[in-house]
Amino acid sequence: DAKTTQPTSMDCAEGRAANLPCNHSTISGNEYVYWYRQIHSQGPQYIIHGLKNNETNEMASLIITEDRKSSTLILPHATLRDTAVYYCIVRVPYNQGGKLIFGQGTELSVKP
Amino acid sequence: DAGITQSPRHKVTETGTPVTLRCHQTENHRYMYWYRQDPGHGLRLIHYSYGVKDTDKGEVSDGYSVSRSKTEDFLLTLESATSSQTSVYFCATHDLGAQETQYFGPGTRLLVL
Numbered sequence: 699d700a701k702t703t704q705p706t707s708m709d710c711a712e713g714r715a716a717n718l719p720c721n722h723s724t725i726s727g728n729e730y731v732y733w734y735r736q737i738h739s740q741g742p743q744y745i746i747h748g749l750k751n752n753e754t755n756e757m758a759s760l761i762i763t764e765d766r767k768s769s770t771l772i773l774p775h776a777t778l779r780d781t782a783v784y785y786c787i788v789r790v791p792y793n794q795g796g797k798l799i800f801g802q803g804t805e806l807s808v809k810p
Numbered sequence: 811d812a813g814i815t816q817s818p819r820h821k822v823t824e825t826g827t828p829v830t831l832r833c834h835q836t837e838n839h840r841y842m843y844w845y846r847q848d849p850g851h852g853l854r855l856i857h858y859s860y861g862v863k864d865t866d867k868g869e870v871s872d873g874y875s876v877s878r879s880k881t882e883d884f885l886l887t888l889e890s891a892t893s894s895q896t897s898v899y900f901c902a903t904h905d906l907g908a909q910e911t912q913y914f915g916p917g918t919r920l921l922v923l
Contacts, residue, residue, distance in 0.1 A: 742902075
């Protein structure tokens with residue numbers, strides 16, 4: 699599974715969009731991009747994932763560059779409850795041996 | 811999510827004693843995982859299971875064993891606990907499918923004195 703690079707920390711004003719970048723320059727063609735977050739002391743929570751196309755759900759949007767070497771997670775209207783560590787993970791499908799390998803993530807602080 | 815419970819939620823034990831942590835799920839997911847989380851290391855995979863009685867090692871499996879005799883239960887055993895195994899342990903499950911989303915339990919805080 700390819701490695702990812704994320705900024706260690708970011709700040710965002712409440713109500714504004716939070717844009718969290720992730721570099722995965724060694725990603726393979728069959729590897730998905732997953733985003734999880736972990737609010738203090740809780741288990742990680744799934745946010746969104748994608749392969750090639752941009753994706754949107756009720757929590758966030760995922761923008762993947764055309765060459766798939768980087769992606770951005772967008773929280774459109776960040777709230778104080780979005781303060782968490784956000785993990786960007788790339789992996790092959792589970793039936794091909796893929797596993798979730800967590801890096802250090804980005805600590806997002808949403809401020810009033 | 812996925813009806814995952816972990817027990818106990820908190821435990822204090824002494825070095826050299828055996829400890830078993832339990833993960834229970836109600837979604838009939840085929841895959842189950844045990845992770846540990848320590849400051850500066852993020853989450854690291856200990857062991858995982860891809861079916862009843864089918865298990866395999868993760869990246870930090872030394873000192874741990876697992877068992878899965880039923881789909882819903884995945885046990886993590888520390889045969890002889892050491893202080894280095896003080897950590898927060900998370901269980902996770904998923905099933906194959908379009909989403910392949912892994913759901914995590916609430917965690918177990920283990921302190922080995």
